[in-house]
Amino acid sequence: MNPGDTLTGRGLLLQHGRLVANVDYHLTIPHQTHFIIVPPGGLTNDYETYLSGFILLTPADVAKIDLTEYTLELADKTKKPIWVERRYKEINHHGEKRVSFWVKVI
Secondary structure (H helix, E strand, O other), X not given: OOOOOEEEEEEEEEEOOEXXXXXXXXXXXXXXXXXXXXXXXXXXXXXXXXXXXXXXXXXXXXXXXXXXXXXXXXXXXXXXXXXXXXXXXXXXXXXXXXXXXXXXXX
């Protein structure tokens, strides 16, 4: 992946191989200018280590979520280990109520 690339779609949030919730996700790597303004501390081409973004859950699934490590199964069945950092806010997504959480790929 390269700076500015995004991953969006519907996926599964798993913990220890068990389904926790169905989620919508929007993950991105910051644009190249981010790395100029905020240097990462070393030169690296492994931009995927900066992949982060949001997952959206239904209000009913929110009680199942802790600020901990999960596995996000993307639409293409690729699995990414993520860390749920914090609850963000309630939004309307395609006319349905959703709660967003900020996540980082680890």
